[in-house]
Amino acid sequence: MSPARSDATATLRGSAVGALSAGLAVAAHxxxxxxxxxxxxxxxLLFACCGVGAITANVPARFHSKSALLGALGLGQVAGHLTLTATAHVHAAIPAAAMLLAHAAATVVCALLIASAEQLYRSLVHVWRVVLRGEPRPVAVDAAPHHPAPRENPIDALLRASISRRGPPVLV
Structure with a gap:
């Protein structure tokens, strides 16, 4: 039984780490x-990077930080490099400076891309859930429009106030 994950982006993070580790290991090489x-x-390489992605997806949500993401991508790059080195590959186990720089740059760029994608994913999922659930939203009540009274002549107002509206009783 798998533990419940509180972070909705865990699967996205693991999938992105696995896929980008494989693709960038090949590109950096x-x-x-x-x-x-x-x-x-x-x-x-795909098997190794799928393993790294699965491990990343199942890490508890409290460990989801940018440094953990950099570490997972770095682990993916190391796993990809070691996998490519173990097969009939042309270079030595310790890469040259250009290859190390390519791996490091790929790791940093991918970490930024995944962090941005997670933020966008969280926002979209939140909006989607609100729309599907139909959660109550505060309703803005429009007050009756206020129509200012026309400006009156002060003499007319004085005359109207001084004239009595009471008349004699009506005979039935």
């Missing part, structure tokens, strides 16, 4: 001079 892997290496 290519940009860093490591070449592009064959299909067997890609298969192992």
């Amino acid at each position: 290519g940009a860093g001079g490591g070449g592009f892997p064959a299909s067997a290496a890609l298969t192992l």
Whole structure:
């Protein structure tokens, strides 16, 4: 039985970390001079990055921070690099400076993208839930429009106040 997650973005975070770790490991290796892997290496890379994404998705919500996201993406980059190195790959286990910089830049950029996507996802899910649930919203009551009385002549007002409206009794 899986523990209940209080964060609605846990699945999004795990999926994004797994997918971006795999894609960026290949891209960073290519940009860093490591070449592009064959299909067997890609298969192992996908399994490793799916594992990293699953672990990230099941981390309790109290550990969801930007530093934890950077750590998960860094773990994904390390897992991707080690997986690509373990297969018939061209370079040594310790990457060159250009490849390290490519991995680091990819990790930081992806962390920013995932954090932004989580924020957008939270906002959209909140709006969607409010719309679907039909939660009561405060209703603005429009008061009757106020029509100012026309400006009167002060003499007319004085005459109207001095004239009695009471008349003699009517005979029946």
